[in-house]
Amino acid sequence: MTELRARALTWAEVDPARNPFELDDDAAKELVGLVTPLLPDADAAKHERRRSLDPVTGFLVDRYGRWACGWNWSPGEGDIDGGVVGAWCCAAHSVTTADATAPLVVEALLEWRDWLEDLAERFTALAPPVGPDASSADPWHWERACTRLVTVVADRTQADSAWYGHCHQVLEWFLAHSGVDEERAGRIVENAVGGRFDSWVAPDAVVMEAVSSRFARTIGTDQ
Incomplete structure (x- = not known):
């Protein structure tokens, strides 16, 4: 159900x-x-x-x-x-x-x-100052938000089995909180994260930087 x-x-x-x-x-x-x-x-x-x-x-x-x-x-x-x-x-x-x-x-x-x-408070704190379109925000804000949210989800889930599923979800929730529609949010997160995280492994700095950068760039290009 x-x-x-x-x-x-x-x-x-x-x-x-x-x-x-x-x-x-x-x-x-x-x-x-x-x-x-x-x-x-x-x-x-x-x-x-x-x-x-x-x-x-x-x-x-x-x-x-x-x-x-x-x-x-x-x-x-x-x-x-x-x-x-x-x-x-x-x-x-x-x-x-x-x-x-x-x-x-x-x-x-x-x-x-x-x-x-806790997530609602984090979303408010991390949300970039945007106009009518999220893509108008400085990419730095989106990169920072992605890095911090992935880090906290990896910690709370202990980066255990299938932890990345909730991580995808939290990033989509953050985008929805920031005014991005659900379908577009799903595309952005899948493009940035899809296949880059694994069970029982928290992302290292290199992976995190790549994902956060792609997250920010995709927000700016996905319309």
């Missing part, structure tokens, strides 16, 4: 400014109680893995919005490859008793939300 795929999320769907969310201690305790009956038992989770958590993900999406489907996007080969949520490993290992697992789900959701809010 597309609505349950964190890799398909757009910036509009995760942008904290468009998707308000608050969870104080009392609301978090309430959420734990609501999640508990939706959890599979440990044996089912080991065999069904990600599908065993679909009821939880569906509930969170219905309650908070599609951004919430990234709650279990952990680093490495978890339920979904290449994420950032350290509180969760995977259904096969994180699901134990319902009473122990439900608080982990809430912790993971909050960590995912914190990541989205």
Whole structure:
């Protein structure tokens, strides 16, 4: 189901400014109680893995919005490859008793939300001063933004299995935040990054410089 795929999320769907969310201690305790009956038992989770958590993900999406489907996007080969949520490993290992697992789900959701809010702040800080067209900005701004965003995503994902998928996504989100339409953003990122990053390897300085330079140049030429 597309609505349950964190890799398909757009910036509009995760942008904290468009998707308000608050969870104080009392609301978090309430959420734990609501999640508990939706959890599979440990044996089912080991065999069904990600599908065993679909009821939880569906509930969170219905309650908070599609951004919430990234709650279990952990680093490495978890339920979904290449994420950032350290509180969760995977259904096969994180699901134990319902009473122990439900608080982990809430912790993971909050960590995912914190990541989205952190990105929003970074995007605002890194966004170049542009006019009606992003290509009018000084390429230096785009190069700097690309380098810093790739670096932080590599760090948060531990540059583990398929980390570059979320890296592509974050760069596309940044462009969307900067006013670039989704289709064009996809072309720009694919042209700059496609095939240049590998699993289990953070990009070195040479690769980073090449990608960031190409990212900036493509923004200036892709219309």
